[in-house]
Amino acid sequence: MTKKKIKLENVDTNFNDYELIFLGTPVWGWRLNPVVRSFLKTYQFVDKNIGLFCCCAGSGTKILAEMKEILKENKILGEKEFIEPLVNETERNIVDAKKWANDISKEAENSEQFCSES
Numbered sequence: 001m002t003k004k005k006i007k008l009e010n011v012d013t014n015f016n017d018y019e020l021i022f023l024g025t026p027v028w029g030w031r032l033n034p035v036v037r038s039f040l041k042t043y044q045f046v047d048k049n050i051g052l053f054c055c056c057a058g059s060g061t062k063i064l065a066e067m068k069e070i071l072k073e074n075k076i077l078g079e080k081e082f083i084e085p086l087v088n089e090t091e092r093n094i095v096d097a098k099k100w101a102n103d104i105s106k107e108a109e110n111s112e113q114f115c116s117e118s
Contacts, residue, residue, distance in 0.1 A: 006038045020049045020108040022101065023071075025063065027056035032063050040070045049108040051101065052079040075111070077104045 015021065025036040052067050054060035060081040068076055080100050085093040 006034055008035070008038055008042055011043065015043060015045060015048070018048070020051070020077075020105060021045065022051040022053070022104075023067065024053040024055070025067070027054055027058075027060050027063050030058070030062065032066050036067075037070075040067065045071055046073045048074045049077050049104075049111060050074045051077055051104040053082065053097075053100075054080075055082045055085055057084055077107050077111075 023036075023040070025033045027033070050071055052064055052071075054063050054067075056063070060083075064079045064081065068079070078100065080097070082093055082097070085097075
């Protein structure tokens with residue numbers, strides 16, 4: 001709630017090896033999860049294709065906007081909000097999430113092909 005940066009365990013993943021990254025978070029009390037906020041501020045993402053999502057009980061619009069601001073040096077290819085996905089129409093949410101991720105993956109591939117042809 002205080003937006004303090006918290007200490008994270010080291011991540012052995014080199015995010016520079018990836019052209020497309022999906023980042024998601026639960027919404028906690030209408031705020032960005034502190035672990036996710038610290039992660040986004042610790043690991044600098046630049047010039048990446050990114051898909052953002054959140055799971056919430058009400059609205060995640062504010063959280064998605066905050067994530068986009070933190071990641072402003074990247075290309076956000078899409079964002080998705082899942083409202084209580086384990087309670088409301090779980091199977092439909094799974095299908096929607098897969099389609100959304102697939103669509104973003106295709107868009108990232110098309111973007112890379114365009115860049116390499118230029």
